[in-house]
Amino acid sequence: MSEQRLQSTQENRPEEQDATRRDFLKIAWGVAGLLALGEGTLVGLRFLAPRTVEGEFGGVFTAGAVEDFPPGSVTPFETGRFYLVRLEDGGFLAIYRRCTHLGCAVPYDPASGQFVCPCHGSAFALDGEVLNPPAPRPLDLFPVGIEDGMVLVDTGKPLQRDHASPSDVTYASGG
Amino acid sequence: MRQEITQTREPLLRRMWRSMQRDPLPPRDDRGRMRLVMNSLVLHLHPSKVAKPTLRFTYTFGLGGLSLLLGGVLGVTGVLLLFAYTPSPEAAYNSMLTLQTRVWYGQLIRNLHHWSANLLLVVVVLHMLRVFFTGGFRTPREFNWLLGIALLLLVVAANFTGYLLPWDQLAYWAITVGTSLLSYIPLAGEVISRLLLGGPEVGAATLTNFYALHIAVIPLLMAGIASFHLWRVRKDTLTVPRRADEPPPERVEKVTTIPHLISREVVFALVMLALLIGWSALVNAPLEEAANPSHSPNPAKAAWYFLGLQELLLHFHPFFAAIVIPGLGLTALAVLPYLESDMDVAGVWFRSKRGRWLAAFSTLIGVAAAVGLVLLDEFVLDLPALLPFLPTIISNGWVPFAALLLAIIGYGEFLKLLGARACEVRQALFVLLFAGFITLTAIGIFFRGPGMALVLPRGVLS
Numbered sequence: 092m093s094e095q096r097l098q099s100t101q102e103n104r105p106e107e108q109d110a111t112r113r114d115f116l117k118i119a120w121g122v123a124g125l126l127a128l129g130e131g132t133l134v135g136l137r138f139l140a141p142r143t144v145e146g147e148f149g150g151v152f153t154a155g156a157v158e159d160f161p162p163g164s165v166t167p168f169e170t171g172r173f174y175l176v177r178l179e180d181g182g183f184l185a186i187y188r189r190c191t192h193l194g195c196a197v198p199y200d201p202a203s204g205q206f207v208c209p210c211h212g213s214a215f216a217l218d219g220e221v222l223n224p225p226a227p228r229p230l231d232l233f234p235v236g237i238e239d240g241m242v243l244v245d246t247g248k249p250l251q252r253d254h255a256s257p258s259d260v261t262y263a264s265g266g
Numbered sequence: 267m268r269q270e271i272t273q274t275r276e277p278l279l280r281r282m283w284r285s286m287q288r289d290p291l292p293p294r295d296d297r298g299r300m301r302l303v304m305n306s307l308v309l310h311l312h313p314s315k316v317a318k319p320t321l322r323f324t325y326t327f328g329l330g331g332l333s334l335l336l337g338g339v340l341g342v343t344g345v346l347l348l349f350a351y352t353p354s355p356e357a358a359y360n361s362m363l364t365l366q367t368r369v370w371y372g373q374l375i376r377n378l379h380h381w382s383a384n385l386l387l388v389v390v391v392l393h394m395l396r397v398f399f400t401g402g403f404r405t406p407r408e409f410n411w412l413l414g415i416a417l418l419l420l421v422v423a424a425n426f427t428g429y430l431l432p433w434d435q436l437a438y439w440a441i442t443v444g445t446s447l448l449s450y451i452p453l454a455g456e457v458i459s460r461l462l463l464g465g466p467e468v469g470a471a472t473l474t475n476f477y478a479l480h481i482a483v484i485p486l487l488m489a490g491i492a493s494f495h496l497w498r499v500r501k502d503t504l505t506v507p508r509r510a511d512e513p514p515p516e517r518v519e520k521v522t523t524i525p526h527l528i529s530r531e532v533v534f535a536l537v538m539l540a541l542l543i544g545w546s547a548l549v550n551a552p553l554e555e556a557a558n559p560s561h562s563p564n565p566a567k568a569a570w571y572f573l574g575l576q577e578l579l580l581h582f583h584p585f586f587a588a589i590v591i592p593g594l595g596l597t598a599l600a601v602l603p604y605l606e607s608d609m610d611v612a613g614v615w616f617r618s619k620r621g622r623w624l625a626a627f628s629t630l631i632g633v634a635a636a637v638g639l640v641l642l643d644e645f646v647l648d649l650p651a652l653l654p655f656l657p658t659i660i661s662n663g664w665v666p667f668a669a670l671l672l673a674i675i676g677y678g679e680f681l682k683l684l685g686a687r688a689c690e691v692r693q694a695l696f697v698l699l700f701a702g703f704i705t706l707t708a709i710g711i712f713f714r715g716p717g718m719a720l721v722l723p724r725g726v727l728s
Contacts (some may be wrong), residue, residue, distance in 0.1 A: 136461075139461060139475075140461070141460055141461065141463070141464045141465045141471060167560075169560055172467075172559075172560075188560075189466075189467065192446070192579075192584070193442070193443045193446040193447065193579070193584075194442045194443065194445070194446035194449075194467070195439065195442065195443065195562040195566050196559065196560055196561060196562045197562075198561075198562075207717075208562075209562050209563065209564035209565060209566055209716070209717065210439075210443060210562055210564075210565065210566040210718065211576075211579065211580060211718050212717045212718050212719070224650060224658065224662070225579060225580060225583075225584070227583070227584060227658065249466075
């Protein structure tokens, strides 16, 4: 009896139409599910994204007057996490002290005139160029600006580079 | 009438007890013992009867159970530590000092947590080795091996996130080095690293993130997956040990779980707990001076379980040392049981008698090759200098990696020529690589001094 009824309903309803509706609902469920998943992921990632704090490491530092830094000097800035290097020719470089290999704080070794990383023995020249691997690239730079005889360093975004080049160096105007 | 009721009813307390514990305690006979296991929430982890040969201590060494015990110790001591610890860069280190000097049993609880965490890492690796060497992942247990790998990674993650919390020099720089490894993942590396650290460097946001991961996310995941893992063991049962080169027994004698298995477990757990508390009473967990972001100690080492990777970093381009080699290793580990589904050597230590010899031989080769290659790269060979016209990712990456891969494949083919079976060759290669990795880790722990130069070890715990 019930089997007969089942058969009759199947005959009455064209199979194609049935399949299309089912397919549509399947796809609709799938799309809705994916959307929900995407929304959840987006909300989660936005929620967990790093928060930047203004006025700390990441802002612009006024390092000092140009003449405070004799040529061939390296001056560390603790809170800015950089070294202000004045090359022999008078050019300035702000070198991020984070080793490009594994993130150690690279100290300056005055005896050899190099930055030598204690973690894995990478060594860098004054302009940040790699003298000894395993560091894969030179030390990162912060942009240096010179205004009214003062040296400004923007620690907002470290500049990565594949090789040190003379164009990295900032000169005081007329100097 | 009233008298009748009081006579048939049991006392209130007794009724309450019986509503909690339905089966008589202690059980009167084997039926009662089996029923007790069946009806108990906790004991139901076990079947009511187990194959007698699987009880042999030298088959499982109780390593899975020990992991569970250590997980319990970590849970209890971890919750206690929550009451004493403040997760902020300003307060964390001081709360550690207060914990160790002013809180009753604070040092002991911290020691227990620290040593259990380190021991757990060792024990889960040994557990994995035991399962591998006895073919314990034979069909239908392959997926449980994957769950085991997930648990191993979670144990590493728990150790790693916990490592930062004391906020001392050791913590700060080990995490700096460890998270920098991530930034070498192509494309996504920088994003993942920044997300995990909550900024460009290890700082306040990092501590918050690691704290949340350490006390909530990782333990919950672990509890869930460990339950799944145990449930699968319960469903699939243990492989039954047997002698090498003998067919599996047709009938295996079974005994009731109570008392045969339970008594062994309780005794083993108590002995291990006593040893753990004894050790923790005598040996303090390390605490160095407070974290100083401007001064990396020399040498700056990652946590001991990452020193094998750090050693690789001294010899390979970071993309290979941090990504390609560990990635391939993990993938190989994950597919192992699926490669071995054809073999019929479950329950036999090291596959066969020849398997034993090959495994022992491969261990020696692995140790010798790791030592030899480290010395060669340190003192003789300088590939980037020999091949200055190539970028270092090729000269210090593809070139040594391809050479190594060829040598490993060649070793496997050589064993096949000697007449070894496929499963024995796979085991030999596994042992070769594992022994090599352990050797690298040992070199990283004991033989790396200032500037990461090779030195002779001064002292194990210094």
